[in-house]
Amino acid sequence: MSELFQHRARKRFGQNFLHDAGVIHKILRAIAAKEGQHLLEIGPGQGALTEGLVDSGAKLDVIELDLDLIPQLKWRFGLKPNFSLHQGDAMKFDFSSLVATPEDKLRVVGNLPYNISTPLIFHLLDHASLIQDMHFMLQKEVVERLAAEPGNGDWGRLSIMVQYFCRVDYLFTVGPGAFNPPPKVESAIVRLVPYAEPPHPAKDHRVLERIVREAFNQRRKTLRNTLRTLMSVEDIEAAGVDPTLRPEQLSVADFVSLANRYSETHPEAEQGPSA
Numbered sequence: 197m198s199e200l201f202q203h204r205a206r207k208r209f210g211q212n213f214l215h216d217a218g219v220i221h222k223i224l225r226a227i228a229a230k231e232g233q234h235l236l237e238i239g240p241g242q243g244a245l246t247e248g249l250v251d252s253g254a255k256l257d258v259i260e261l262d263l264d265l266i267p268q269l270k271w272r273f274g275l276k277p278n279f280s281l282h283q284g285d286a287m288k289f290d291f292s293s294l295v296a297t298p299e300d301k302l303r304v305v306g307n308l309p310y311n312i313s314t315p316l317i318f319h320l321l322d323h324a325s326l327i328q329d330m331h332f333m334l335q336k337e338v339v340e341r342l343a344a345e346p347g348n349g350d351w352g353r354l355s356i357m358v359q360y361f362c363r364v365d366y367l368f369t370v371g372p373g374a375f376n377p378p379p380k381v382e383s384a385i386v387r388l389v390p391y392a393e394p395p396h397p398a399k400d401h402r403v404l405e406r407i408v409r410e411a412f413n414q415r416r417k418t419l420r421n422t423l424r425t426l427m428s429v430e431d432i433e434a435a436g437v438d439p440t441l442r443p444e445q446l447s448v449a450d451f452v453s454l455a456n457r458y459s460e461t462h463p464e465a466e467q468g469p470s471a
């Protein structure tokens with residue numbers, strides 16, 4: 197097969213193909229796809245994960261950007277009745293077009309191109325109501341930030357905005373040798389499970405985003421300083437948060453309190469404060 201479709205990995209598409217059968221098996225076991233489920237694989241590449249996913253009997257949609265990989269994917273999986281191939285950019289893809297009914301939730305899977313992993317996760321979170329869960333291979337450092345807890349050096353904007361919407365499980369680490377070509381960094385598998393309702397709902401999540409971004413612009417400073425242009429010390433205290441804390445000491449619930457206080461005191465800022 198590989199003789200039929202010679203492909204040189206392309207850096208600009210973030211191509212590091214999985215070839216370690218043990219790691220592939222471990223990822224498939226963590227996903228545990230079953231017939232009756234609906235999977236979406238982002239960046240199937242040369243099909244390392246696709247094969248196990250399609251064999252599970254679940255309905256499988258895949259989105260691949262690299263035109264050169266399309267013939268190979270069609271050749272290997274095109275005749276499987278549960279397989280649908282979409283050539284295009286996952287960043288621009290309308291995920292709702294895949295879902296027929298509100299009960300038809302997507303299980304999203306991907307060994308993601310590292311250069312777009314964070315914006316892609318945010319793009320997917322815009323469609324969180326369509327998603328049952330997500331399993332991603334990412335740079336280990338990014339998974340550590342996703343799964344971080346308050347007070348930890350990795351805790352920041354990414355941790356807070358993703359944990360606002362999802363439960364995050366760090367599953368396991370994968371070394372560079374599992375890929376061809378090997379990346380320069382370690383990778384890890386993460387599971388993200390969107391909440392039916394966020395446990396600490398913000399009145400406007402764009403306000404939350406702005407407060408979090410502003411707070412972490414200077415993570416070593418106290419809130420009274422970092423939030424000076426948005427909130428007074430009195431407003432921070434009225435939200436039940438100590439203004440002498442540093443942003444990395446605050447939980448998701450604390451940031452939501454601050455955002456909700458901002459929304460209450462700025463009823464005109466319906467679209468969230470301008471950036």
Ligand code: SAM
Pocket residue numbers: 209210211212213214215238239240241242243244245259260261262265284285286287306307308309310312
């Ligand atoms: N899943 C394969 C594996 O594990 O071996 C390939 C993983 S490789 C890290 C990332 C894949 O995503 C490549 O096939 C690449 O062409 C594809 N890709 C890159 N950018 C993409 C995008 N914006 N939308 C969809 N696929 C993309």
